[in-house]
Amino acid sequence: MSKRAFNFCAGPAALPEAVLQRAQAELLDWHGKGLSVMEMSHRSDEYTAIAEKAEQDLRDLLAIPSNYKVLFLQGGASQQFAEIPLNLLPEDGVADYIDTGIWSRKAIEEARRFGNVNVAASAKSLDYFAIPGQNDWQLSERAAYLHYASNETIGGLQFDWVPELGDTPLVVDMSSDILSRTIDVSKFGLIYAGAQKNIGPSGLVVVIVREDLLGHARSACPTMLDYKIAADNGSMYNTPATFSWYLSGLVFEWLKEQGGVEAMEQRNRAKKDMLYGAIDASDFYTNPIAVNARSWMNVPFRLADERLDKAFLAGADARGLLNLKGHRSVGGMRASIYNAVGLDAVEALVAYMAEFEKERG
Numbered sequence: 001m002s003k004r005a006f007n008f009c010a011g012p013a014a015l016p017e018a019v020l021q022r023a024q025a026e027l028l029d030w031h032g033k034g035l036s037v038m039e040m041s042h043r044s045d046e047y048t049a050i051a052e053k054a055e056q057d058l059r060d061l062l063a064i065p066s067n068y069k070v071l072f073l074q075g076g077a078s079q080q081f082a083e084i085p086l087n088l089l090p091e092d093g094v095a096d097y098i099d100t101g102i103w104s105r106k107a108i109e110e111a112r113r114f115g116n117v118n119v120a121a122s123a124k125s126l127d128y129f130a131i132p133g134q135n136d137w138q139l140s141e142r143a144a145y146l147h148y149a150s151n152e153t154i155g156g157l158q159f160d161w162v163p164e165l166g167d168t169p170l171v172v173d174m175s176s177d178i179l180s181r182t183i184d185v186s187k188f189g190l191i192y193a194g195a196q197k198n199i200g201p202s203g204l205v206v207v208i209v210r211e212d213l214l215g216h217a218r219s220a221c222p223t224m225l226d227y228k229i230a231a232d233n234g235s236m237y238n239t240p241a242t243f244s245w246y247l248s249g250l251v252f253e254w255l256k257e258q259g260g261v262e263a264m265e266q267r268n269r270a271k272k273d274m275l276y277g278a279i280d281a282s283d284f285y286t287n288p289i290a291v292n293a294r295s296w297m298n299v300p301f302r303l304a305d306e307r308l309d310k311a312f313l314a315g316a317d318a319r320g321l322l323n324l325k326g327h328r329s330v331g332g333m334r335a336s337i338y339n340a341v342g343l344d345a346v347e348a349l350v351a352y353m354a355e356f357e358k359e360r361g
């Protein structure tokens with residue numbers, strides 16, 4: 001086996017080595033057909049089987065009820081920021097949004113281009129270190145939907161609860177925590193996730209949408225952004241991102257082999273406990289997020305003296321601990337510990353952190 005680094009990148013992020021090896025083995029000659037998946041017609045029987053299996057495996061992993069469509073679309077999660085209001089927000093309607101960080105704010109700014117947005121709550125007054133409880137939300141009377149990001153990838157702020165809003169559809173950006181722990185899909189109207197963290201390669205976005213929310217797109221909605229058209233065409237109104245879809249399918253198979261989302265949840269709990277435990281046990285490293293809102297997937301942390309940041313990162317690189325630099329808007333460090341980042345990676349990181357603190361702290 002090749003020597004692979006421990007990759008803590010926020011996205012595009014680490015993929016399971018077994019998946020990459022399988023893709024490599026199948027690259028030139030997929031299942032004896034004499035061609036690569038990249039070279040197949042998306043209408044061929046072979047590719048149809050690949051696409052359908054990927055969808056079924058995702059349905060199994062998340063126990064997606066039959067009244068939900070699963071779409072494999074392009075444009076990343078960011079395109080959904082526009083696609084959601086174009087499909088779900090009537091021109092004279094209002095949509096509620098919760099601001100917990102950079103990604104939810106981007107969703108808010110984009111939705112404002114299309115209609116009335118009510119920011120029902122913002123974590124700003126809490127310095128984005130905690131999530132305002134639902135009792136403090138200023139909800140609209142008749143919101144078309146409520147949008148929030150279950151995990152803010154940059155700030156490291158994650159909901160550990162699901163809002164309870166009666167009939168108002170919940171629309172959630174799960175880009176950075178889908179498949180990391182169990183969820184009840186039936187609580188949501190629409191779930192979307194850019195693939196490049198816990199699913200597969202970038203460019204693809206997975207949308208899981210309740211059927212009654214289809215067919216309400218505005219007349220000005222571009223054909224390519226209409227969920228109903230995507231659903232009616234099996235996500236193949238045009239040529240889909242065939243290789244990304246295939247590779248995501250391999251990740252879903254891998255997840256099933258690992259014991260599914262329940263097993264991932266256990267593993268992810270152990271990983272985040274180890275990393276936050278190390279941060280909390282030291283006076284040298286800090287994470288400012290309220291304990292119940294700490295992200296399981298993206299762990300930002302600071303060194304006591306930021307002049308040591310460069311040396312910390314250089315030492316990490318030398319040990320094959322890659323991509324630990326925090327987002328430029330936040331500074332410090334960030335370790336993204338998605339499904340494909342094993343406990344061994346977190347152990348190596350924690351050992352290095354202790355060593356660095358001893359030498360330089």
Ligand SMILES: Cc1ncc(COP(=O)(O)O)c(C=O)c1O
Nearest residue numbers: 076077078103153173175176194
């Ligand atoms: C929570 C969240 N939402 C949306 C996005 C945007 O995703 P994309 O680059 O696929 O548009 C990201 C990307 O990192 C993200 O972390």
